[in-house]
Amino acid sequence: MSELLYSPLFGLVLSLLTFLFAKWIGSRLKLSVLNPLLLAIVFCIVILQLFGIPLEAYEEGGDMISVFLGPATAVLAYSIYRQFALLKKYFIPVLCGCLAGSITSMASAWLLSELFGLEEDLQASMIPKSVTTPIAIGISEQLGGIPSVTVAVVIVTGIMGSIVCPYLMKIFRIQNRIAAGIAIGTCSHAVGTTKAVEIGEVEGAMSGIAIGVSGILTVVLSLFLV
Amino acid sequence: MKLLKQLSIILGICLVGEGIAQILPISFPSSVISMFLLLVLLIAGILKMEHIKEVSEYLIQNMAFFFIPAGVAIVEQYELVQGKILILLLVSFLTLILTFLAAAYTVKGVIWLQERRKDK
Numbered sequence: 001m002s003e004l005l006y007s008p009l010f011g012l013v014l015s016l017l018t019f020l021f022a023k024w025i026g027s028r029l030k031l032s033v034l035n036p037l038l039l040a041i042v043f044c045i046v047i048l049q050l051f052g053i054p055l056e057a058y059e060e061g062g063d064m065i066s067v068f069l070g071p072a073t074a075v076l077a078y079s080i081y082r083q084f085a086l087l088k089k090y091f092i093p094v095l096c097g098c099l100a101g102s103i104t105s106m107a108s109a110w111l112l113s114e115l116f117g118l119e120e121d122l123q124a125s126m127i128p129k130s131v132t133t134p135i136a137i138g139i140s141e142q143l144g145g146i147p148s149v150t151v152a153v154v155i156v157t158g159i160m161g162s163i164v165c166p167y168l169m170k171i172f173r174i175q176n177r178i179a180a181g182i183a184i185g186t187c188s189h190a191v192g193t194t195k196a197v198e199i200g201e202v203e204g205a206m207s208g209i210a211i212g213v214s215g216i217l218t219v220v221l222s223l224f225l226v
Numbered sequence: 227m228k229l230l231k232q233l234s235i236i237l238g239i240c241l242v243g244e245g246i247a248q249i250l251p252i253s254f255p256s257s258v259i260s261m262f263l264l265l266v267l268l269i270a271g272i273l274k275m276e277h278i279k280e281v282s283e284y285l286i287q288n289m290a291f292f293f294i295p296a297g298v299a300i301v302e303q304y305e306l307v308q309g310k311i312l313i314l315l316l317v318s319f320l321t322l323i324l325t326f327l328a329a330a331y332t333v334k335g336v337i338w339l340q341e342r343r344k345d346k
Contacts, residue, residue, distance in 0.1 A: 101329030
């Protein structure tokens with residue numbers, strides 16, 4: 001039995017089934033709090049814990065899925081290219097938006113962590129929380145943070161973003177599709193972008209651009225923090 | 227055949243992106259390098275949209291799925307941040323809102339300035 005659990009197919013099947021089930025629930029209840037990614041993660045964790053299945057067993061298949069994170073992010077170039085005329089026209093606003101967002105993210109993460117009395121290594125782990133995982137790990141190490149905590153915070157931020165951003169767009173009346181896309185990508189990187197893609201093609205493409213631009217800006221800004 | 231061709235183009239570019247990431251002196255994600263690489267190839271006309279269309283659309287539409295294992299692995303960090311989880315969540319949440327608003331209103335504001343200058 002345990003041999004079967006260590007087959008890569010186990011992780012693949014568990015991820016697929018939980019995601020399909022989460023999507024099905026989402027289409028039934030139409031509540032954006034029930035984000036399919038969040039639900040699928042929770043289902044997987046609950047099943048693993050419930051049956052005492054070690055994480056390593058799941059990761060045999062899980063790692064195969066993670067391999068496609070790179071290509072899935074890279075092909076955002078396809079939607080960016082389709083919106084390229086728009087990007088060219090609004091290049092300056094896009095750049096300014098990413099810069100303002102990146103500065104706000106790093107500054108508020110640091111100030112709020114300080115305010116709530118988090119230890120220094122946790123503060124440093126929080127600073128790069130809005131950028132995509134590989135960049136965040138690098139910055140976290142450089143600032144003396146705990147990389148694994150940073151990974152967790154980055155993913156949590158992304159999931160929060162994909163749930164909260166549609167509400168923020170409504171509450172603060174962000175009707176400009178470029179502004180919305182850039183804001184989603186800047187505050188919640190690739191995971192938030194999955195939601196932006198669902199909202200619309202312009203939003204998705206702008207969010208994709210923001211992952212890259214905000215990532216670069218955050219790396220540059222963090223050089224001033226050491 | 228068509229899908230396999232598209233997949234090999236995309237994965238090939240990602241492999242090149244990883245190679246570039248290894249050479250770079252700073253840690254920069256290969257996925258973002260590959261994204262820029264792909265964009266440059268499309269703009270230069272070396273690659274046409276139809277060369278990657280179906281696979282790209284498929285990956286983009288199902289992007290969330292690929293993040294599941296990374297999310298599941300968070301359980302391992304539970305003990306490290308035990309007792310701090312609520313604070314970490316609260317800080318993350320507040321930062322998220324502030325960042326969203328700063329980026330959204332800056333884009334809106336600069337577009338407004340840009341268009342006003344054009345009118346003059």
